[in-house]
């Protein structure tokens with residue numbers, strides 16, 4: 001065992017602070033802890049979290065997580081003392097006071113790794129360290145004696161990364177029929193010899209097979225809605241027919257998920273059907289995400305060469321270390337630790353991705369090594385592409401390459417397809433959106449560093465070659481000055497908007513404040529008002545803005561025509577790379593022209609009659625009373641209409657599957673929300689019931705004596721439930737404000753009892769990492785909002801109780817009101833609530849050995865909502881004291897509930 005590093009070490013939790021120096025650990029006050037960290041660099045773990053615990057935002061020190069990211073880039077580590085101990089194969093600390101010694105020990109192990117011959121991630125470390133030394137990274141001096149200078153000069157990252165290969169286009173898939181016996185045999189092969197034969201899973205797989213049959217009529221894909229109860233093994237159930245079809249037809253199946261967690265899981269499960277690489281080295285399975293998820297090497301190069309300063313520059317160097325070892329360059333939910341960005345507290349990670357569509361494609365020196373281009377090419381050759389709902393929809397709507405549009409699609413977590421379509425097909429003309437367009441056209445306007453370039457710079461060669469193209473660029477540039485620029489929000493505030501778009505936003509803002517009656521103004525929330533009966537100044541400003549937008553769109557459209565002409569009548573200098581770059585520019589131009597058209601249509605309607613297909617409203621987006629955007633929004637009343645046209649109609653086979661597709665036994669809303677009626681087809685329906693014994697493994701407890709609105713009582717109930725369960729509680733809230741208030745009241749008390757409590761919107765940790773921490777520590781509990789309701793897959797003992805603070809009513813905003821009115825009023829609300837309850841309940845029992853309680857702290861829980869829970873689950877209305885007893889006793893699996901409501905009679 002390497003010697004511990006003899007530097008002082010500090011740990012702080014909700015239960016207190018501990019400092020170790022001179023070989024002894026002692027508790028210390030917050031003041032002492034802050035003083036100690038100011039005097040000498042101290043070892044600590046997750047500085048932003050420790051800073052929050054100490055209430056001292058400026059805290060800095062030698063963060064073990066930064067050292068870990070340097071030594072083991074692209075390796076997973078849960079960012080807690082316990083997680084670090086696991087990652088380094090050390091004993092986990094038994095209590096808070098053992099943590100400082102662990103930090104010293106962990107530092108010793110990591111430093112010794114750097115000195116060892118078998119350090120896997122050695123390449124590039126010495127060079128990176130020299131740069132980090134110049135940036136005064138606190139660890140650089142400590143590391144220097146341990147990282148030997150290599151004998152041969154190290155290649156720089158950008159020459160080390162491999163290039164992708166161009167491959168011929170895949171022919172259209174063959175028309176094949178997959179027979180049921182083949183599907184069953186493949187399923188048996190995937191589940192493995194000796195695994196139990198699950199009839200539900202087999203029937204499910206056979207049903208899925210029908211989706212891959214040849215299509216009988218143009219515009220009429222096979223559509224299957226498949227309810228798949230938790231635990232039936234749906235992933236292998238659809239991968240079995242999908243893998244057979246992909247191999248027989250030589251085609252690509254897209255599996256689309258809503259959560260990153262399921263993507264990760266699918267990547268693992270797909271290994272049963274496909275090897276990591278084919279004989280020719282290509283990948284049969286590819287994870288594909290939106291481009292804003294990937295590292296942009298050009299941005300990274302810029303950051304490494306002085307584009308970033310201070311801490312952001314240090315982050316860039318750690319990201320460069322990771323890039324050399326990353327599987328696919330995915331920064332968000334891939335193998336870059338989710339906690340790395342938050343250690344640096346700024347939007348450093350986002351600045352390293354291609355957020356603004358500024359990619360210069362073949363004009364980029366790193367084009368042949370670009371992670372995004374690599375993923376796009378690999379997916380064109382793949383048998384299975386694992387993607388997310390938004391990307392599948394965007395690709396179907398405006399994919400760069402027609403041949404790459406998905407035609408066989410499995411939407412897993414299919415209950416989210418409606419929401420994903422809702423955001424994908426939305427339009428918003430807001431200050432933030434408009435300024436993005438301005439930057440895309442005009443480029444950097446201040447002396448900002450960096451490579452960001454406007455349209456003129458990106459197409460300089462075209463402009464000098466083609467006069468009309470050059471004029472169009474000039475005209476677009478000129479017209480784009482009508483768009484908002486930096487400082488627009490302040491100018492709105494000061495009543496001094498500049499230009500027609502800012503004038504419109506100012507009018508919108510004034511109108512929203514004048515008409516808001518939601519109470520959100522005082523509470524600090526966002527506010528909104530309907531786009532109806534608008535005052536004259538708003539309509540007048542909309543007219544001017546509309547003209548200004550058209551003046552930008554016209555030259556862009558002309559430019560698109562010129563680019564097409566240049567490609568068709570290619571000049572000598574236009575090589576393959578130049579052509580690819582112009583194709584890229586045409587693609588992004590088409591997208592901006594569509595955007596401008598959508599904005600113009602939105603403004604056009606403001607003064608006239610409402611379009612019944614859409615819901616339009618004006619909004620001021622605020623967070624804790626701080627405004628961050630102002631704009632006009634448009635949603636489809638039924639977003640499945642564009643979904644049906646763009647995704648379903650051109651496809652051959654589509655399936656939506658989930659454990660919560662149906663409303664109880666009723667299929668009607670699932671069918672409605674699949675969009676099939678818009679293309680006049682009847683979907684096939686199938687269901688496989690969960691094999692779990694909910695009647696014996698779970699109990700729903702409805703607590704009747706915690707009064708609504710009584711915050712101290714709510715916090716007390718949470719604390720006592722966590723204590724009774726001994727941790728392992730997932731607490732779900734419908735309002736961030738209440739979540740924070742409850743956390744603030746109970747976190748210290750629970751920490752002192754050895755029950756750490758983490759919370760979304762409180763702890764400076766990303767949601768994925770919070771779930772990792774929760775999963776890793778059975779004593780931990782986690783509080784959160786919507787994202788946790790169905791983004792958490794924690795089988796086993798770490799999750800044994802789900803607590804909902806109240807019935808999850810939908811927020812009565814303008815959009816909800818319109819949809820509610822169009823879909824049956826109260827019954828529509830009930831369906832939404834039942835779906836939310838079913839999703840939340842679904843977190844509890846993830847495997848056949850799981851058991852636990854689902855607690856709702858709401859006396860007014862209507863019986864008509866109880867069908868959200870699986871048939872047979874005991875539902876008990878009781879007092880908090882009684883609930884605590886039951887939670888403390890656990891669900892034994894054999895106990896009979898005292899008062900089981902007869903749901904049939906309700």
Ligand code: SF4
Nearest residue numbers: 296297298359364370
């Ligand atoms: S090709 Fe585009 S996304 Fe890729 S590295 Fe270059 S600029 Fe970035």
